[in-house]
Amino acid sequence: MRKRIVILFCATQLCFFIKAKAGIGPDYALQVHPAIQALTMVMIHDVVNPPAAARYYAYCSMAAYNIVAAHNTGVQPLASFVKSYKDAPIPTSVLYDYRIAAVYSIMEAGRQLLPSGYMLQDDEEKYVDILKKAGIKDTVIRASMKVAENAVQKIVTYAKGDHYNKLSTFLHYTPKKGDSSWYPTPPAYMEAVEPHWNTIRPFIIDSASEYVPERPVAFSKDTASDFFKLATEVYQITGKLTEEQANIANFWDCNPFAITTSGHMMIGFKKISPGGHWMNITGIAAKKAKLGFDNTILLHAATGITLMDAFISCWDEKYRSNRIRPETFIIRYIDAKWRPLLQTPPFPENTSGHSVISAAAAEVLTYFLGDNFTYTDDSEEMFEIPARKFTSFRKASAEAAISRLFGGIHFSDSIENGQKEGKQVAGKVIAALVAAGIKPLVK
Numbered sequence: 001m002r003k004r005i006v007i008l009f010c011a012t013q014l015c016f017f018i019k020a021k022a023g024i025g026p027d028y029a030l031q032v033h034p035a036i037q038a039l040t041m042v043m044i045h046d047v048v049n050p051p052a053a054a055r056y057y058a059y060c061s062m063a064a065y066n067i068v069a070a071h072n073t074g075v076q077p078l079a080s081f082v083k084s085y086k087d088a089p090i091p092t093s094v095l096y097d098y099r100i101a102a103v104y105s106i107m108e109a110g111r112q113l114l115p116s117g118y119m120l121q122d123d124e125e126k127y128v129d130i131l132k133k134a135g136i137k138d139t140v141i142r143a144s145m146k147v148a149e150n151a152v153q154k155i156v157t158y159a160k161g162d163h164y165n166k167l168s169t170f171l172h173y174t175p176k177k178g179d180s181s182w183y184p185t186p187p188a189y190m191e192a193v194e195p196h197w198n199t200i201r202p203f204i205i206d207s208a209s210e211y212v213p214e215r216p217v218a219f220s221k222d223t224a225s226d227f228f229k230l231a232t233e234v235y236q237i238t239g240k241l242t243e244e245q246a247n248i249a250n251f252w253d254c255n256p257f258a259i260t261t262s263g264h265m266m267i268g269f270k271k272i273s274p275g276g277h278w279m280n281i282t283g284i285a286a287k288k289a290k291l292g293f294d295n296t297i298l299l300h301a302a303t304g305i306t307l308m309d310a311f312i313s314c315w316d317e318k319y320r321s322n323r324i325r326p327e328t329f330i331i332r333y334i335d336a337k338w339r340p341l342l343q344t345p346p347f348p349e350n351t352s353g354h355s356v357i358s359a360a361a362a363e364v365l366t367y368f369l370g371d372n373f374t375y376t377d378d379s380e381e382m383f384e385i386p387a388r389k390f391t392s393f394r395k396a397s398a399e400a401a402i403s404r405l406f407g408g409i410h411f412s413d414s415i416e417n418g419q420k421e422g423k424q425v426a427g428k429v430i431a432a433l434v435a436a437g438i439k440p441l442v443k
Contacts (some may be wrong), residue, residue, distance in 0.1 A: 029127075029134045030099045032064070032296050033283035035106040038123040039114070040276045046115045047257045047270055049193045050353060051200075051311040054275040055164065058203070058304035060109040063155040064102035065301040066090060067147060068294045071098035075294055080436035082203045082305065084161075088154050096143035099293050100131060105148035112156050162201040170196045176322055180219035182348035185327050188259045188266065190346035198316035203305045204432045208316035211424040213417040216321055216350045221333055228333075230411040234326040235334055238341055238408040245406045249341050251385055252277070252354060252403035258343040271383055274354045274400075275307045278361040280379040281396070285365060288375050295441050299368055302433065303361055310360035310425045314353050314418065323350040326408055340408025351418035352410040355401040359422025360429070362397035367430050368441045369393075397422075 039060055043053050062078060069075040070090040079087040107124050111117040131141050173195040175183050184190060198208035205211070220227040241249075254274040260267050272280070282303045286296040327344045345353075366373070371392055378387035390396040401419050404410035 029130050029136065030103065030293060032103060032106070032293070032300060033287065035103050035123075035127075036061075036279055036283055036300065038107055038120060039110045040272060040280070042110060042114050042116055042119050043276065044256070044270050044272060045119065048114070048273065049256060050254075050273045050275060050357075051194050051197045051315055052164075053256070053273040054304065054307040054311045054357070055159075055162075055200070056110065056113055057275055057279050058301075058308040059113060059155050059159050060106045061297070061301040061304040063105040063109040063148075063151050064297045066151050066154065067098055067102045067105055068297045070151075072294050075298065076436045076438050078301075081432040081438065083432075084201060084203070085158060090147060090151050090154070095139055096147050097136070097140055098144075098147070100136070100141065100144035101147040101151070102293075102297055103127070104145055105151050108148055108152045109155055112152060113159065163199050166199070167194070167196050170199075179221065180324055181322050182324055183328055184346060185325055185344040187343075188346075192319075193345070193347045194315060195319050195347075197312060198319070200312055202309045202312050204429050205309045205313060205425060208312045210428070211313050211421050212320070213317055213351050213421045216323060216417065217411070217413050219324065230413060231326060231329045231334060233412060234340075234405065234408055234410075235330050235338060237405060238338075241341065241406060246341060247386075248399055249403045249407035251380055251388055252400045253342050253407065254354065255343055255345060260343075272379065274357055275304075275311070277379045278307060278358065279303060281361075281375070281377055281393070282365065284375055284377060284379075285369055285373065285393075289369055289373070289442055291441060298438070299365075299441065302364055302368070302429070302438075306360050306364045306426060306429050307357055309429065310357040310422055311353070313421060313425050314351055314356040315347075317351050317421070318348040318353075321350040322348050323414070325349045326411060342407030342409050344409050349410060350414040351421055352401065352404050352414045353418070354404055355410075355415045355418030356422040356425070358397040358400035359419045360426040361422075362393035363423055363426030364429055365393040367426075367433070370440070370442050373442075 039056065043056065048056065066078055067090060069077050077087045079085045104124065104127065107120045107127065111120040111124065128141060132138070173192045175181060175192070202208065217226045217230055222228060253271065254277050255271055256273050258269045258271065279300065282300055286299050291299065325344050327340050330338045371394065373393060374389070374391045376387050376389045377396065381387055401415045404415055405412055
């Protein structure tokens with residue numbers, strides 16, 4: 001009998017520009033975070049996979065960055081650190097407000113790029129209504145929208161050259177034969193996610209294979225082998241998790257589409273992606289640091305670009321090593337009844353994606369805001385997971401990495417090598433920022 005699929009979307013609303021209370025002021029109308037959140041909600045709706053989500057965050061943030069750079073000569077042009085990008089003049093007008101244009105461009109880029117981008121039209125209309133209630137003249141609003149549309153057109157044209165539209169032309173991915181190779185995992189046995197992501201054009205790193213991690217521990221079924229010890233570590237830790245370890249695993253789960261079964265039903269839960277989590281952290285940090293509008297846009301663009309390159313590097317290694325997941329190995333050779341705390345994502349194990357991208361994002365955020373930056377991360381509250389407090393981005397990154405061991409979905413060497421890989425990608429990004437004259441935002 002076929003199982004019926006029920007999809008649950010945990011968030012309470014799609015439109016993030018709805019304000020119930022009266023007296024909306026210009027300050028709220030010029031906030032960046034609600035526009036990023038609007039993108040996130042549509043991506044959750046579309047179940048956008050982690051690498052693709054990073055791509056959308058990057059391009060949408062870059063559109064806004066271009067507008068800020070056109071207005072503020074102190075902001076370095078995008079082409080000064082994104083090697084493949086060629087700057088094109090953005091027509092300006094004394095009638096427009098570049099901040100309105102930048103916020104609007106984030107949503108407009110999402111509207112044009114995302115599969116269900118049409119849903120953002122409602123957010124755009126709500127945003128225009130907010131601007132009017134804040135007393136912004138209609139002529140300024142319309143002029144700002146025109147500038148935004150022009151900036152988005154340039155970014156969309158640039159995005160079309162990254163080979164994303166060619167992914168569907170590749171042969172369907174077939175899992176490799178052999179005991180050591182990745183194989184789809186229960187309960188849905190979903191097909192591999194983005195096996196050809198290494199063909200996507202990076203922003204700053206030279207190529208997908210620039211930072212090939214050290215080789216993972218060799219596969220072995222021998223109970224005395226190092227690999228068997230790695231699997232045993234996962235099995236034993238998940239069998240005696242503390243409440244705090246379980247909380248850490250669930251907080252950093254970030255699985256865009258987890259499935260559980262109930263009788264003849266398969267219930268799907270939509271959640272934020274790893275990149276979405278770090279973009280939300282970026283917004284939290286920008287607010288906590290009291291960054292101005294221009295620097296807030298800079299921080300989001302830098303984080304989005306970093307996430308994109310980190311995913312390209314990570315996914316290149318995933319399908320190079322094509323390593324078996326702990327769930328598959330443990331069920332086959334240790335305990336047939338064992339299940340991980342978190343649902344195993346549908347792609348090879350090495351390196352740990354969250355470890356790579358979290359380390360990369362944390363290093364770039366640390367470059368801009370410093371190493372002792374305390375903040376409260378409420379990214380998962382919409383999914384009824386309590387907020388967590390961190391005293392640095394690096395500590396948050398380390399927690400995100402170890403969460404994969406607690407969750408039972410990664411081996412420890414994959415986590416450690418993933419952190420190193422992410423830091424290497426971030427190092428390249430930071431070097432490009434420094435070379436372009438982009439300095440830390442907090443002294």
